[in-house]
Amino acid sequence: MPMLPPTVTIPLRRANYGDQRDDSEYLFNPEVLSADLVGSVPNGFVVRPLKISDYDNGFLDVLSQLTVVGEVSREDFENRFKSMKMCYPPSYYVVVIENLSDGRVVGAATLVVEWKFIHQAGCRGRVEDVVVDKEMRGKKMGGLLNKVLVALAKKLGVYKLSLECKDSLIPFYGLYGYVKDDGNNFLVQRFDKDNGEIVIPFEDESDDGKFFIPTDNYFDICFEILASLFGIVRNEFFKIGIRTMPMLPSTVTIPLHRAEYGDQGEESEYLFDPEVLSADLLGTVPNGFVVRPLKISDYDTGFLDVLSQLTVVGEVSREAFESRFKSMKMCYPPSYYVLVIENLNNGRVVGAATLVIEWKFIHQAGCRGRVEDVVVDKEMRGKKMGGLLNKLLVELAKKIGVYKLSLECKDSLIPFYELYGYSKDILNNFLVQRFDKDDEIVVPLEDENEDGTLFIPSSL
CATH class of the missing domain: 3.40.630.30 (Gcn5-related N-acetyltransferase (GNAT))
Structure with missing residues (x-):
């Protein structure tokens, strides 16, 4: 891949996908x-x-x-x-x-x-x-x-x-x-x-x-x-931006679909261009904290520790983390927007949330967004940081031009997410089957009432 050094390898993780054969007319092998x-x-x-x-x-x-x-x-x-x-x-x-x-x-x-x-x-x-x-x-x-x-x-x-x-x-x-x-409920806007x-x-x-x-x-x-x-x-209603892709013949262009993402930068340590998080999009951030894209160096700043308060992380080596980071960064148009909140006092990550963009053939070859893995460090809950992350993801999704934004959440968190424009999709059910042996940790990131108090269901 031209965006990464020639020595970078991407693990296939438990499967041999085979050569996709760029000259093939098939989408996959x-x-x-x-x-x-x-x-x-x-x-x-x-x-x-x-x-x-x-x-x-x-x-x-x-x-x-x-x-x-x-x-x-x-x-x-x-x-x-x-x-x-x-x-x-x-x-x-x-x-x-x-x-x-x-x-x-x-x-x-x-x-x-x-x-x-x-x-x-x-x-x-x-x-x-x-x-x-x-x-x-x-x-x-x-x-x-x-x-x-x-x-x-x-x-x-x-x-x-x-x-x-x-x-x-x-x-x-x-x-x-x-x-x-x-x-688990399916919420959408x-x-x-x-x-x-x-x-x-x-x-x-x-x-x-x-x-x-x-x-x-x-x-x-x-x-x-x-x-x-x-x-x-x-x-x-839609504006389409065009940018030439280096991996395809010089005559091929990839539409950015109603948004200019900016150059992610081969040498940047950020997952995506920080300029996407403009001041008008960020709004007010508490003193002593900064909201930014995930960095490849966040393996050492507590990112995985915070995620482990939400769900099962397991053993993730530095090599596995960096390979996953680089494979996410290689997607174009961009598909992974991982935001983190950094405590400027010590450089530690105290909150994280992900917007995943799923590209489609439907809706004028458009895209839908999914909010994933939203978590605030237990020491920081009740400080409206969960609200800040959710507000940012909604505004970022609008900026990118998704036609639909959705997430999955527990019953107790529906009122929290409704504050940010979501409503329960009463016509759709969320069905799942698991192939691992782990159970999800069900601690909510934070359930903020209107008065800013923190509520965790007694059953937890």
Whole structure:
């Protein structure tokens, strides 16, 4: 990678991903989808990685049956495809089902791998954008896609696999090992002009293979269909920046999608450009503290110690930490914004929070944001630092141009996060399955009441 010294190596962590073959038209190495992983596929169909040529094979048409796709030009599609392919270790596994009789895509699903400093610098998986063409529903293709993604996630070594789904689909996903994470809530706020996702489930397969659409969703479905028929699009609300990428041919550009991120700098010790955290975005910071991007030297300043107050960190060597840091920094467009609060008296990290940007083909090849791993050192709780971190992440997400920002939290923390614009997504459930042996530490970062007092549920 040109952004790092030639001696840098990135650990593959419990999986051999294989050569992605930059000259290949596939998003990831097809050999990853081995015969034993994919299993039985209906005659006349094939399960494979997304190809750059699938712009012409109905991929976006199928996605549009699930949610808002909007206007995505060939250039936008190919730029998003190439930026996803550049991630290393790989982060985007878009799997499609192709009808061999006409070469059309009739189903698709995405496994997004989110790389972490916690869980021994491990990774978690998220299942996203699962859809089967309406003409193919009831043929168990949704089940096939889910089985493949679960097996793939296990092969890659994720410690946790999660998804969001409607009430009616909980039994379906339960067939593939998911359980509802009771006490954990999915909170969301939207920054786009849409009223929400199209709520057509990709398929709700009962044992008899029947397809079911909940009747209370029909109004929303009809509204979205009419909107798409009359060409209601939102191009005018978005600004796209362009920057040439060194890893791709000189004629290829990657859209920054409604934001200028600035040069991250090859020699900088910061994870991302500190100028992104402008004074107007930061607002007021308590005296004696500074909010800044994570630095590679924070291995020695207590960053992992603070994270360990939130969840399982495990054994993370300096080499593993620096490799994870550098792999995060290599993502372009940037995907990892880890903020820390530093105590200027001793240089120690006393708070941290992460904004993960997930790049999409939907929503005009846009991006969604996820707030992750928000924690304040136990000695600093009650000083509004959790509020400061959350305010910054929301403003940063808006600046980057995400269409949706979400997080997962315990019941007791819903009022806290509501102060920063979130609301419980009552239509979506958070489902999870774990592949590790650890239990999450459930201490909240801080539950700040309006009077600034600190509240920890008595059950803890």
